[in-house]
Amino acid sequence: MMASDLIAFFAQYAQVFAAAWIALVIFVFGRSALFFFGKYVLKIKKGETTLQSRVVDEIKTPYTIMLLTMCLYYIEASLALLPAIDVPLGGSMTFVIVLFGVYIARKALHATITWYGAKDKRRLNIEQTALMSLKTLINFFIYATAAIIVLNQFGVEITPLLASLGIGGIAIALALQTTLSNYFAGVYIASDKTARIGDFIELEGITTAAGEPIQGYVERMTWRSVWIRTYTNNMIVVPNSKISESIIMNYDQPRQPMLFKIPVSVAYSSDLQKVEEVTLKVAKKVAKETGATVDEEEPYVRFTNFGESNIDFSVYLKIKRWDFRFLLKHAFIKELIKEYDKERIEISFPCTNIYMRAQTAAESGNEDGHPPKTQGDGA
Numbered sequence: 001m002m003a004s005d006l007i008a009f010f011a012q013y014a015q016v017f018a019a020a021w022i023a024l025v026i027f028v029f030g031r032s033a034l035f036f037f038g039k040y041v042l043k044i045k046k047g048e049t050t051l052q053s054r055v056v057d058e059i060k061t062p063y064t065i066m067l068l069t070m071c072l073y074y075i076e077a078s079l080a081l082l083p084a085i086d087v088p089l090g091g092s093m094t095f096v097i098v099l100f101g102v103y104i105a106r107k108a109l110h111a112t113i114t115w116y117g118a119k120d121k122r123r124l125n126i127e128q129t130a131l132m133s134l135k136t137l138i139n140f141f142i143y144a145t146a147a148i149i150v151l152n153q154f155g156v157e158i159t160p161l162l163a164s165l166g167i168g169g170i171a172i173a174l175a176l177q178t179t180l181s182n183y184f185a186g187v188y189i190a191s192d193k194t195a196r197i198g199d200f201i202e203l204e205g206i207t208t209a210a211g212e213p214i215q216g217y218v219e220r221m222t223w224r225s226v227w228i229r230t231y232t233n234n235m236i237v238v239p240n241s242k243i244s245e246s247i248i249m250n251y252d253q254p255r256q257p258m259l260f261k262i263p264v265s266v267a268y269s270s271d272l273q274k275v276e277e278v279t280l281k282v283a284k285k286v287a288k289e290t291g292a293t294v295d296e297e298e299p300y301v302r303f304t305n306f307g308e309s310n311i312d313f314s315v316y317l318k319i320k321r322w323d324f325r326f327l328l329k330h331a332f333i334k335e336l337i338k339e340y341d342k343e344r345i346e347i348s349f350p351c352t353n354i355y356m357r358a359q360t361a362a363e364s365g366n367e368d369g370h371p372p373k374t375q376g377d378g379a
Contacts, residue, residue, distance in 0.1 A: 023071035185240035265310030292324035
């Protein structure tokens with residue numbers, strides 16, 4: 001009797017059990033898909049913090065709620081529990097799923113940008129303006145796509161709306177041509193990592209109002225311009241579009257230590273072997289006293305040119321930072337002049353030797369020194 005009653009009960013509610021079972025399968029399959037995607041496709045290990053794991057953690061809760069909502073909607077649609085509102089309920093369900101999709105996309109975007117910045121604080125300072133602007137654009141695109149899907153679901157004609165948006169977009173783009181040019185140039189500079197906050201750069205082809213080349217430290221990078229602080233502590237604001245078209249000399253990339261050259265000249269009568277020894281001695285002494293050079297790198301000398309009054313050569317030192325060159329050169333010149341005077345090494349003044357040869361009477365062809373007469377002189 002009990003078995004027959006149980007069978008009758010299951011037969012009476014078979015459709016309910018089938019709908020519930022299928023909904024459970026959909027939920028388990030959806031959760032399993034997220035788990036296997038994270039573990040085997042993205043290769044996320046337990047306890048590991050990576051960009052992929054951060055994104056999965058962010059979207060896990062809204063994804064689960066969306067699955068539950070879909071399962072409940074499937075049960076209602078299968079059993080026709082509310083037949084009077086099935087049509088508007090379907091549209092509302094689509095609206096809810098789209099909202100969850102928007103929320104999940106925003107969470108994934110937020111996790112990506114947060115991770116990208118937190119991994120390298122310096123990179124965040126460089127690119128945060130461009131990243132925030134890019135985040136705003138992506139959010140706008142997500143919301144616009146969601147709105148189009150929802151309006152289409154409720155039977156609203158979106159073709160005229162898209163045409164109007166296209167025409168309006170063209171008008172706005174033409175009106176904001178310069179602004180958009182600077183914005184996209186800023187995004188390019190940030191993504192290409194041409195310069196970073198704190199880098200010492202020099203721009204070729206762009207000069208100040210006084211005609212001097214623009215060089216200095218990058219202080220700020222915004223969506224419109226780059227702020228450069230010169231070594232005289234003045235601030236130069238350069239639009240991104242001009243920087244993107246300029247050749248940039250970055251003295252801090254790929255590494256901060258750099259080779260610094262100091263040109264020197266000595267007289268032709270100098271003993272070059274002695275000159276090299278004395279110069280290297282001074283360079284090592286100054287490098288040790290100032291602490292401006294890399295300890296592992298020894299200075300060296302290279303003779304380069306036969307000048308008009310002197311033999312030219314250069315002293316090369318590996319300095320830790322570009323701004324150390326002022327102190328190093330200052331100390332080096334003072335010490336070098338002192339040592340050259342002590343060792344009697346001469347740096348000649350610029351001079352030009354003029355050799356004059358008097359023309360003799362014999363060479364001119366006349367004993368009195370006057371030029372010989374020729375036909376037509378009327379003598």
